[in-house]
């Protein structure tokens with residue numbers, strides 16, 4: 423028996439979510455009295471792979487195969503199914519991101535294993551296996567039991583956090599069996615946005631809404647974000663108007679994020695916007711309307727003109743950074 | 747080409763969520779809508795058909811649900827789907843939905859099957875992927891661009907921090923997210939009139955079992971009141987974030 427996790431690398435470096443997933447799997451494995459096996463597909467150097475063991479992976483399996491260079495849902499599913507059987511895994515965990523959402527449901531069918539997505543914590547009980555997930559775009563939670571012997575989960579990002587628990591480093595390579603019938607999609611071209619902090623990976627996010635008045639006013643948002651090492655986001659109308667690019671749109675129909683700090687600048691806090699950010703640990707709202715619904719979701723708030731408040735905030739953060 | 751769009755019937759996104767005895771969603775007074783991503787998928791299919799009538803033979807919408815979902819299916823017909831299907835079944839989980847859809851699709855020959863990335867009620871993000879695996883079709887998820895040129899699909903998918911262009915064999919399951927089209931299409935008066943005459947076929951469900959059980963629901967704990975800081979004293983906010991919340 424073991425807990426198997428699917429890790430993801432970005433140009434050979436693991437994303438933070440992979441380390442979170444190992445940390446999480448470690449606690450699940452403890453509850454089940456078993457070990458954690460991490461699967462890595464693609465070229466990752468040994469020094470990077472070793473980092474997975476710091477968070478508790480007992481075994482790391484790497485797969486490098488030319489047919490797996492682009493995400494092919496069918497082929498990836500087949501490889502992970504093979505490894506599940508080989509490792510006798512009873513729980514398989516993915517991050518609840520584009521990749522996890524693409525593969526986990528296919529794997530669920532292939533292994534006849536119940537799947538619970540967007541889980542927010544470790545299982546409440548393991549016999550029966552009951553786990554909590556978000557529903558209604560974080561407006562509620564549900565406890566779901568999985569009836570099959572193999573269980574598949576996708577973990578909501580930043581729901582668990584990082585936790586070091588070093589283990590001996592045990593590396594293995596695996597050569598999958600792939601046939602033509604699994605290779606029906608091909609990635610023709612990849613266009614990566616470089617130099618930007620990945621929104622879903624960011625610990626801090628500074629976000630702007632229509633209250634910012636226009637794209638020319640985004641300078642302070644970017645400056646504050648760069649001071650804090652934060653990602654930048656926006657509300658839907660802002661990306662619809664083309665003030666900011668679509669990959670910044672957060673909310674129910676955009677990206678769902680859960681940073682430790684979310685700073686909402688000139689955002690009213692419509693329910694569909696909150697659906698994408700309400701799981702943030704701490705929310706700061708700057709809005710000139712004291713009755714804006716964002717203040718109901720916020721931990722700290724300033725009622726005032728965001729275009730005046732932001733420069734002051736930048737000064738104050740600079741002061742703080744100078745002291746520490 | 748024949749397109750099938752899978753549509754879920756969900757509570758309006760502004761619904762205040764309540765439960766009956768913490769075991770079931772309280773649907774009292776709830777307004778039902780087409781799941782937002784499914785509405786975008788349908789809109790995109792119709793846009794392609796309108797721009798290139800020769801490429802698309804037919805757009806069918808399908809729902810797995812009980813009779814109350816028919817108003818939502820009619821809305822999809824009013825937006826521009828050619829015909830609708832309802833599989834009469836009260837599914838307990840996403841697997842059961844995917845299974846019912848697959849049983850129907852196996853007997854037909856659709857080239858493109860579209861699903862939304864997730865249902866806004868139970869936030870599964872399951873059905874599209876499950877369906878494709880049952881059918882052993884290729885799937886592409888997080889699709890943010892879909893077009894057809896001379897019988898060939900042009901697809902783009904969102905990845906974390908970028909975008910990929912893909913090709914796929916048909917038939918395939920496309921799982922769409924935002925970006926696929928700008929705004930959902932609103933039914934016209936004429937659309938609403940003609941929807942009444944379009945076919946809405948009800949078919950009986952196959953027997954199947956679910957793999958999971960929803961056992962309990964819970965609302966999040968109420969949040970502590972927001973601490974207001976004077977706009978003339980932004981330094982205090984930064985101090986609080988540093989010393990009290992410990993987030994910077």
Ligand SMILES: Cc1cc2nc3c(=O)[nH]c(=O)nc-3n(C[C@H](O)[C@H](O)[C@H](O)COP(=O)(O)OP(=O)(O)OC[C@H]3O[C@@H](n4cnc5c(N)ncnc54)[C@H](O)[C@@H]3O)c2cc1C
Nearest residue numbers: 631632633657658673674675688690694695710711727728
């Ligand atoms: C099905 C559906 C899905 C949706 N999905 C999303 C989604 O995913 N994400 C999303 O964001 N929205 C979504 N929306 C839209 C959502 O309902 C709101 O319309 C949107 O979030 C509002 O964006 P906003 O807060 O930037 O703009 P507004 O609502 O216009 O708010 C602007 C705010 O700025 C404040 N303001 C103005 N000037 C200043 C100033 N000088 N200083 C300080 N404050 C100022 C105002 O008081 C106001 O509160 C969705 C809507 C629907 C129907």
Ligand SMILES: Nc1ncnc2c1ncn2[C@@H]1O[C@H](COP(=O)(O)O)[C@@H](O)[C@H]1O
Nearest residue numbers: 752809810861862864865870871872873
């Ligand atoms: N009851 C249903 N009937 C038809 N399609 C559905 C149903 N439930 C979900 N779907 C489709 O599957 C997608 C993902 O749903 P889910 O896995 O429930 O989050 C939705 O966007 C729909 O396209």
